[in-house]
Every structure is written in C-alpha cells, then in structure tokens.
Amino acid sequence: MLIRVEIGIDAPGIDAxxxxxxxxxxxxxxxxxxxxxxxxxxxxxxTDDEGQVIGYVAFSPGGGGR
Known part of the structure; x- marks a missing residue:
C-alpha cells in the first residue's frame, strides 16, 4: 500500500x-x-500494489456559521 497526495489520474478511481x-x-x-x-x-x-485507489480523504474549507 502507498499513501500519497492525489494526482489528476486518480479522479476516476476516487469516483468509483x-x-x-x-x-x-x-x-x-x-x-x-x-x-x-x-x-x-x-x-x-x-493505493494498492497495482495502483488502484483503495482509500481517500479530502480537506476543503468549511463555513464558519452555525
């Protein structure tokens, strides 16, 4: 397993x-x-040993309101 920053080619695997x-x-x-x-x-x-996306986490700014 490899953990790394996502790149554009990962998008279809993340979506799936x-x-x-x-x-x-x-x-x-x-x-x-x-x-x-x-x-x-x-x-x-x-990613697994074949490069398939098996996990994903994303960080995005959120609103400060309640």
Missing part, C-alpha cells in the same frame, strides 16, 4: 471508490464539484 462505498452518487458528485471549483485544499489517496 466513493460510489461503491456510499452506494449512491451524492458523495462522488460533491468531491467532483469541489475539485472542479478548486476547493479541495488537500486530497490524499491510498
């Missing part, structure tokens, strides 16, 4: 992982939209 994990499209679409809007401050992937 999120859809598989959550069983719906909402989370994958949210990450896609945040990425497209430049709002992911840091994205980190875990």
């Amino acid at each position: 992982l999120l859809r598989r994990t959550f069983g719906r499209d909402a989370e994958a679409q949210l990450v896609h939209d945040l990425r497209e809007d430049g709002l992911i401050t840091l994205g980190v992937v875990a």
